[in-house]
């Protein structure tokens with residue numbers, strides 16, 4: 672299937688009301704395929720730091736529409752397993768990947784993958800911890816730790832509230848505003864808190880990087896989706912008034928809090 676063709680019936684959330692559906696599936700419906708705050712640039716940094724090679728057994732939490740999965744497969748790991756809780760997203764990802772016995776996508780939750788302990792040398796997940804409550808974040812980090820062998824690497828790419836140390840009430844206000852715009856419970860953390868999450872699970876954080884949270888800025892849209900993809904997205908937004916209202920709402924909140932929103936990636940190692 673050609674990824675640029677819009678098959679609404681195949682997309683996650685296709686049956687949901689545009690006014691209420693989660694922001695990431697709304698953007699997917701409009702043609703967006705890169706659904707993480709730091710864009711493809713930050714994904715490249717994450718993958719470069721994780722240094723995935725032919726000896727690696729990789730588990731990706733929440734592959735979404737399979738964009739990073741494809742980039743991982745290009746690096747020819749020994750094995751790739753995606754664990755995605757939305758059946759339609761898992762099916763979409765499967766369609767993006769070569770049909771080989773060392774590549775699998777399973778429907779499941781990152782908190783409890785049912786994959787064997789010590790079966791991975793690399794675990795990664797993007798834009799998924801931010802939408803999980805603190806206890807689920809902790810379970811997901813613990814599951815990454817369980818899956819990894821000693822020396823294995825865990826990479827995350829998430830939304831951060833910056834700078835570290837801003838008052839809790841202000842962080843709560845930002846998360847409330849984000850949640851009401853994207854219609855998903857947003858629980859972004861400060862970089863310090865992301866670091867603590869991984870350290871408390873037993874990891875040693877070895878690298879951290881930031882990028883602007885420009886998910887809906889024109890330049891980033893072109894970088895992530897290509898010129899044609901960005902134009903198609905713009906056309907889809909123009910012709911769909913309810914979707915346009917949602918996108919403008921999201922942009923307004925991202926703009927209002929632009930000084931306090933950042934994409935962050937962390938790479939940690941299991942000692």
Ligand SMILES: C[S@@+](CC[C@H](N)C(=O)[O-])C[C@H]1O[C@@H](n2cnc3c(N)ncnc32)[C@H](O)[C@@H]1O
Nearest residue numbers: 695706707733734735756757780781797798799
């Ligand atoms: C914002 S999208 C990001 C998708 C993709 N990682 C990307 O960056 O483009 C969030 C994804 O996380 C998945 N997800 C959220 N929580 C999850 C969990 N606990 N286990 C598995 N998948 C999860 C959602 O189904 C969705 O596909």
